[in-house]
Amino acid sequence: MELQLNKPICFFDLETTGTNVSQDRIVEISILKIYPNGNKESKTWLVNPEMEIPEEVIAIHGISNEKVANEPTFKTLSKSIYQMIKDSDLAGFNSDRFDIPLLAEEMLRSGIDFDLKNMHSVDIQTIFHKMEKRNLSAAYKFYCGKDLDNAHSAEADTMATYEVLLGQLEKYPELENNVKKLSEFSRRRQSVDFAGFIVLNDNNEELFSFGKHKGKKVREILEKEPGYFGWLLNADFPLYTKKVLTQIKLSALNTKVD
Numbered sequence: 001m002e003l004q005l006n007k008p009i010c011f012f013d014l015e016t017t018g019t020n021v022s023q024d025r026i027v028e029i030s031i032l033k034i035y036p037n038g039n040k041e042s043k044t045w046l047v048n049p050e051m052e053i054p055e056e057v058i059a060i061h062g063i064s065n066e067k068v069a070n071e072p073t074f075k076t077l078s079k080s081i082y083q084m085i086k087d088s089d090l091a092g093f094n095s096d097r098f099d100i101p102l103l104a105e106e107m108l109r110s111g112i113d114f115d116l117k118n119m120h121s122v123d124i125q126t127i128f129h130k131m132e133k134r135n136l137s138a139a140y141k142f143y144c145g146k147d148l149d150n151a152h153s154a155e156a157d158t159m160a161t162y163e164v165l166l167g168q169l170e171k172y173p174e175l176e177n178n179v180k181k182l183s184e185f186s187r188r189r190q191s192v193d194f195a196g197f198i199v200l201n202d203n204n205e206e207l208f209s210f211g212k213h214k215g216k217k218v219r220e221i222l223e224k225e226p227g228y229f230g231w232l233l234n235a236d237f238p239l240y241t242k243k244v245l246t247q248i249k250l251s252a253l254n255t256k257v258d
Contacts, residue, residue, distance in 0.1 A: 025049035030154035078110035104240040120183035143167025
């Protein structure tokens with residue numbers, strides 16, 4: 001089976017210094033790009049995170065501080081990585097909650113105006129959890145009938161993720177072989193910023209999902225409490241969340257002018 005694609009889709013996986021989207025950094029990224037004609041392109045980069053990798057994290061993915069000491073920084077690699085993914089949809093395992101938000105952070109730190117509005121994202125983990133509720137190694141065994149060697153190697157995990165999605169499409173006829181439909185099915189909730197701080201209601205209006213204004217409309221709060229916007233921009237939120245908030249505020253201002 002081949003994916004039915006209208007444009008390329010990039011399966012990717014990150015190995016990082018930790019799990020804090022705002023503070024941690026990428027140490028390895030692997031991308032498998034699938035084109036509509038079935039052609040494939042794969043690239044893997046080791047990345048100097050410009051910070052110490054904790055020993056407990058090294059024990060998981062095996063990438064030591066010495067291994068990345070002489071590798072390029074993400075900022076150095078960012079244009080090449082962006083060129084590879086900018087015309088594509090994105091897919092990964094737990095990518096909506098972690099890999100995509102962290103990738104967006106790294107891009108924005110590097111000065112690249114990374115925007116997800118025109119990209120669909122397919123989170124293979126969500127499909128798996130909705131159907132079977134296990135981890136990547138179990139998914140690979142279940143859908144592909146093979147053991148996953150080199151788990152927590154970005155390249156091995158990326159290729160396994162791609163194969164698992166193909167296996168899911170084979171197993172579940174009710175899954176449409178269409179990236180937009182897969183994106184909708186694999187989305188946990190209608191979040192605007194992927195990190196989940198801003199979500200959509202049934203009328204596609206942005207709501208805060210946290211704090212004292214949880215459940216309230218973002219546009220109304222930013223209009224009534226302009227100081228709250230300043231606090232949000234200075235607080236420890238992901239850069240992409242701040243970008244989305246700024247877009248909402250500017251859109252509201254333009255609407256009032258019109």
